[in-house]
Amino acid sequence: MFLKRILRSVPVIRDASLRSNDFSRNKQILSAKARTQCQYSTQITPKEEPSEVKPTEHEHNAKLSAEITKQLMQFFDEKDNWGAQRVRVGRAWKKEELRIKSSTDLHKLWYVLLKEKNMLFTMEHECKAEMRVLPNPDRIDKVLESMYNLEEVVRERNKAYHLLETGETGERPFKIVFNKLGLRSFYKLWEHIVPKELHEKWKNHIFSYSHNETKNFLKLYREKLWVKKRRSKLQERRYIFQLFKRFPNVDKEYLKELYPDQDIEKLRQSKLTASHLQQKAN
Amino acid sequence: MRLFPNLNSYRNYKRFVGELTKKYGNFPESFLRRRIRQIEFKTPRGFPQYQPRTIERQNFYFGQHRPWTDEFRNQNSISSKTRIIHVEPIRDWSFFKGDRVEILEGKDKGKQGIVNQVVQERNWVYVEGLNCKLKNENKTKKSLGIYYQDEQPLLVTRDVALVDPSDLQPVSVEWRYTEEGEKVRVSKRTGRIIPIPLQAEETLDYKTRGTYVENKEKDTGEDEVLTITYEPKLKTFEMEIMEAMGIVEDRIPKKTYWY
Numbered sequence: 001m002f003l004k005r006i007l008r009s010v011p012v013i014r015d016a017s018l019r020s021n022d023f024s025r026n027k028q029i030l031s032a033k034a035r036t037q038c039q040y041s042t043q044i045t046p047k048e049e050p051s052e053v054k055p056t057e058h059e060h061n062a063k064l065s066a067e068i069t070k071q072l073m074q075f076f077d078e079k080d081n082w083g084a085q086r087v088r089v090g091r092a093w094k095k096e097e098l099r100i101k102s103s104t105d106l107h108k109l110w111y112v113l114l115k116e117k118n119m120l121f122t123m124e125h126e127c128k129a130e131m132r133v134l135p136n137p138d139r140i141d142k143v144l145e146s147m148y149n150l151e152e153v154v155r156e157r158n159k160a161y162h163l164l165e166t167g168e169t170g171e172r173p174f175k176i177v178f179n180k181l182g183l184r185s186f187y188k189l190w191e192h193i194v195p196k197e198l199h200e201k202w203k204n205h206i207f208s209y210s211h212n213e214t215k216n217f218l219k220l221y222r223e224k225l226w227v228k229k230r231r232s233k234l235q236e237r238r239y240i241f242q243l244f245k246r247f248p249n250v251d252k253e254y255l256k257e258l259y260p261d262q263d264i265e266k267l268r269q270s271k272l273t274a275s276h277l278q279q280k281a282n
Numbered sequence: 283m284r285l286f287p288n289l290n291s292y293r294n295y296k297r298f299v300g301e302l303t304k305k306y307g308n309f310p311e312s313f314l315r316r317r318i319r320q321i322e323f324k325t326p327r328g329f330p331q332y333q334p335r336t337i338e339r340q341n342f343y344f345g346q347h348r349p350w351t352d353e354f355r356n357q358n359s360i361s362s363k364t365r366i367i368h369v370e371p372i373r374d375w376s377f378f379k380g381d382r383v384e385i386l387e388g389k390d391k392g393k394q395g396i397v398n399q400v401v402q403e404r405n406w407v408y409v410e411g412l413n414c415k416l417k418n419e420n421k422t423k424k425s426l427g428i429y430y431q432d433e434q435p436l437l438v439t440r441d442v443a444l445v446d447p448s449d450l451q452p453v454s455v456e457w458r459y460t461e462e463g464e465k466v467r468v469s470k471r472t473g474r475i476i477p478i479p480l481q482a483e484e485t486l487d488y489k490t491r492g493t494y495v496e497n498k499e500k501d502t503g504e505d506e507v508l509t510i511t512y513e514p515k516l517k518t519f520e521m522e523i524m525e526a527m528g529i530v531e532d533r534i535p536k537k538t539y540w541y
Contacts, residue, residue: 078499087497087500088487088495088497089497089500089501090494090496090497090500090501090502091308091310092310097507097508099512100508100509100510100511100512101511101512102511102512102513102522103519103522103523103526104522104523104526105511106519107523137313138309138310138313140313141309141310141312141313141316142310144312145310145312154519157518157519158518158519158520161516161517161518162518164516165516170518173540189540189541190540190541191538191539191540192538192539192540192541193536193538193539194539195539196539196541202541239366239368242366242368243368243370243371246368246370247368247370247439249439250370250371251371251372251373254371254372254373255371258371
């Protein structure tokens with residue numbers, strides 16, 4: 001499988017690894033169970049015994065604890081990357097790459113990414129606690145981006161199925177409604193067992209505005225927005241004057257595309273575009 | 283590209299940072315945005331009594347340093363103020379790293395060199411070993427300190443012109459399409475194609491795209507990424523997974539109402 005490579009081999013804890021000073025806090029967490037195993041291995045030399053003999057309780061516990069630590073260490077990065085300057089990794093999964101993959105593959109990849117995400121967040125937390133720098137913090141963004149892309153691809157597939165079968169997208173429906181302040185808001189519908197008419201609590205729900213206070217508020221609110229817009233437009237105008245003044249050969253067609261609200265030809269003829277250094281070129 | 287500096291940086295961060303700069307960094311966009319932003323105060327999210335508001339730095343100074351570096355952060359420290367810098371908008375950028383250019387103004391006028399670094403936010407280009415300034419560091423009464431030549435930026439629209447590879451003369455350039463549909467730079471005088479150099483591909487991770495070595499434990503190989511395993515079926519994602527895992531669902535859902 002193509003996923004096999006991403007699944008990293010989990011480092012087995014040995015005596016040497018526990019002695020290292022890289023993460024002393026880890027050691028404290030893991031020490032209680034890991035040390036018992038070490039003591040056991042040094043004190044008693046392993047004998048070749050027939051397999052029929054039942055392991056003692058102590059032996060059984062030691063094995064179990066070793067396994068638990070092995071599982072828990074999957075929350076941490078490989079030991080080589082702990083103090084690394086930079087971990088070389090590729091980019092995130094793109095949508096077009098995920099669209100080729102079958103659903104089972106995507107399902108597996110999701111858990112691989114989830115595991116990686118958990119690992120990166122624990123490493124980030126641990127690095128903060130130990131006053132160290134996490135190598136390549138952009139790895140977190142890469143994993144999150146590919147998880148987002150994967151979810152989008154799954155949604156696309158489900159949408160296509162539902163549109164073909166039922167004529168609807170099959171997603172949670174939404175409406176754009178007015179709230180009590182009179183502003184438009186995005187309302188996601190909820191699923192109910194009881195219909196609307198029989199729902200007693202629903203009668204108190206208001207999707208409209210009628211008071212004079214809200215009307216007054218809306219008037220002032222719109223004025224505020226308009227003033228903001230006017231101010232930004234004036235600032236743009238001033239900026240364009242300066243552009244003409246400094247760069248008389250500036251591309252006018254491109255300026256028209258960038259600032260569609262402004263009349264560029266009219267601004268060009270203004271006195272404010274004149275420069276004391278250069279003559280007008282166009 | 284920094285076109286209009288007074289707008290909110292978060293809304294228009296794509297305008298601020300040049301595309302070539304993003305390409306060189308090879309970072310995900312969310313990371314770059316997170317790295318640049320300087321948030322002073324943010325209302326707690328997810329509570330009805332707070333509106334989603336942030337107070338953050340709006341204007342940034344873009345210079346020689348890349349926006350993800352610590353130098354950039356130091357230049358745009360909290361106490362520093364930025365003045366408006368006017369940058370001529372350019373539709374098609376035609377200067378890349380590794381290009382041979384001729385300098386048209388300054389003390390090295392008429393000399394040709396190779397482009398070292400491109401700063402698209404300011405329409406700047408640095409040419410290797412040319413247009414330098416003598417600088418001094420660590421000078422005391424006893425010692426002379428260290429003297430070194432520091433390359434100074436050149437404006438793309440005024441100070442520099444690309445060189446035609448056929449006759450090594452400065453030319454103005456146009457973007458055209460070939461018959462295969464490729465977009466190429468063509469010199470206006472001779473009509474010859476000026477190829478984009480290999481150095482333009484360089485990022486923080488690799489020099490050229492072909493020489494990138496995969497991390498065997500973390501990366502998925504190219505062949506495995508490109509293999510097609512998808513077979514279209516009349517099923518949703520969940521139905522396919524349930525079938526693969528052997529889960530059977532017989533229950534009939536009750537009728538529900540959406541409102």
